[in-house]
Amino acid sequence: MLMQQRMFNLPPVIHFGPGVSKNVGKIALEYGAKKVFFIYDKALGEMPKGIAKILKDDGLEVLEFNEIVPNPPEEMMEAAAKIGRDANVDLVLAVGGGSTIDTAKGVKVLLTNPAPLYQYFGMGTVKNPTPPLIAIPTTSGTGSEVTSMTIITSPKNSRKYAVGGRHVPCEAAIADPELLIPLPAPVTASTGMDALTHAIEAYTCKLATPISDIFAIKAIELISNSLVKATYDGENLEARSDMLMGSLMAGVAFDNAMVALTHSIAHPLSARCGLGHGAANAAVLPYVMEYNAPVCPERTIDVGVAMGLNLQSLSREEACKKVVDAIFDLNKTLKIPTLKEAGVQKSVFKDIVNDAMTYEPPTQFNPRKVTAADVLAILEKAY
Ligand SMILES: NC(=O)c1ccc[n+]([C@@H]2O[C@H](COP(=O)([O-])OP(=O)(O)OC[C@H]3O[C@@H](n4cnc5c(N)ncnc54)[C@H](O)[C@@H]3O)[C@@H](O)[C@H]2O)c1
Ligand SMILES: [Fe+2]
Incomplete structure (x- = not known):
């Protein structure tokens, strides 16, 4: 390399x-x-x-x-x-x-x-x-x-x-x-999904390096093993410890590799609609992964392997679909609201597309070249 x-x-x-x-x-x-x-x-x-x-x-x-x-x-x-x-x-x-x-x-x-x-x-x-x-x-x-x-x-x-x-x-x-330990379940869930988004975006985005990869992959492993436990068994100190180490390692990863389109959409969702940062990322993440997978299938599969998924004997397309489905399932288990459930009005989509395309720096680091129509389609799906 x-x-x-x-x-x-x-x-x-x-x-x-x-x-x-x-x-x-x-x-x-x-x-x-x-x-x-x-x-x-x-x-x-x-x-x-x-x-x-x-x-x-x-x-x-x-x-x-x-x-x-x-x-x-x-x-x-x-x-x-x-x-x-x-x-x-x-x-x-x-x-x-x-x-x-x-x-x-x-x-x-x-x-x-x-x-x-x-x-x-x-x-x-x-x-x-x-x-x-x-x-x-x-x-x-x-x-x-x-x-x-x-x-x-x-x-x-x-x-x-x-x-x-x-x-x-x-x-x-x-x-x-x-x-x-006292962090309430919904905040544990949504902030934990922010950490997972950092690790996945750092690993799949254009600026990934061997140093950021090490931090990102270990973070994905730690977070996917502990997030549900930390959310529903808040006193589980081992799960809390793994989440804290995972979020910290994801921070090191994205500080060097940056984040990508999920964050470019999440930031205006927070600024314009008041959504919490983690909840905004979580609602959009699986759709962005689905959109990016065709241009970074190997890295998407690495994410799945770090999550502990068995992807052997699957075609590349089937494996990527299984990884994205695992994120959908995680959102469901963690009761992450859709954009509609979070109170977002469709009338704001135009501004969010514009912000993501013209103002948000992470868009340029996304592995797939993004168009305004793509962002709108992702928002419609995440609604
Ligand atoms: N600087 C960075 O590198 C970086 C990276 C990602 C996100 N951010 C920013 O960080 C902010 C989000 O931070 P966050 O997700 O940690 O959430 P937060 O700090 O906004 O906290 C979320 C909610 O949880 C409550 N809370 C926090 N700790 C608690 C505890 N132990 N017990 C009970 N309640 C508690 C808070 O009062 C708040 O209502 C956003 O503005 C986001 O853009 C910064
Ligand atoms: Fe973030």
Whole structure:
């Protein structure tokens, strides 16, 4: 395989395992922190109080922000950053799902770079070095704790956009599967499907490399073995641990290989119709795989093998169909709503097709060349 010139992002320091979040204060001190900007999701109940106590017991000053909104809007990030800047915080700690971690990444950028965030749209556009960020994920979905981008929603433009590069990612990720135990079944299911989508799109998209492949295939194996168990037996620590490792590995995979058409359709579904990111991806994923399979049958079959399917003695077409059917079945088992069930109106399809074709960067990485008519057909099927 002759590689084009490429750069590989490898993840921050990862502290992984049950109970590891109790070391958060010591880890913050390793970065010379004195005043921590503690950004967390209110939905976590009492748990953040315990984290704040650990920080204070370790002699750290703590400033809290918890007004997190899913699909985090730029205004919220800018408001939070102003609070942190005025208080001279020197380290950011995020505890929550992708929405919280992405908010903290936006804040980290704005602590040392002027607002508005939109001017940094793209990769490598943030100029000034930023203070350290530690993330503790409480969903096993986005992998944001190990990726070099933040996904920001611009409500006034009905769009999501990415800001990425070397000054954006976390310095450390603390991945503690015990914190995932309270995650409700529907959120476990939809965020887990986001992680599976990352791994499948990273493995089948145009920018896949031998490094991203290793992470993607192992992630597919871990996630497909544990997602149903983690959803319906939430206290199963082994399943929670495999989901957390799988989502993290999928994050490394797509940080290097990018995602593809499923995400190009899911982003405008979230920005225009308010769908959760995971649910939007899950509703569209099997249709995009069905559409892509004719141009990447071997890789589609590899996905099936990693999922544990027996594809021996099947033709290539039959094997690909079996892989796609397995994703349909998974969606059914996880009770993922169709676009119609999720409240999407068909009248928005035209805008979503337009966004996916003209604005969404992942479309160019899709293995099959995409037309507007193809996107519309996928949306009609997923309805
Ligand atoms: N930066 C990246 O690399 C990257 C990658 C993929 C997606 N994203 C972005 O991440 C966001 C989605 O993040 P997400 O899927 O993790 O969901 P989320 O952070 O929006 O959380 C989903 C819901 O679950 C709740 N929740 C989270 N943890 C919980 C817990 N332990 N117990 C109970 N409730 C809990 C939240 O309050 C929220 O209502 C989207 O904006 C998406 O675009 C970012
Ligand atoms: Fe995603």
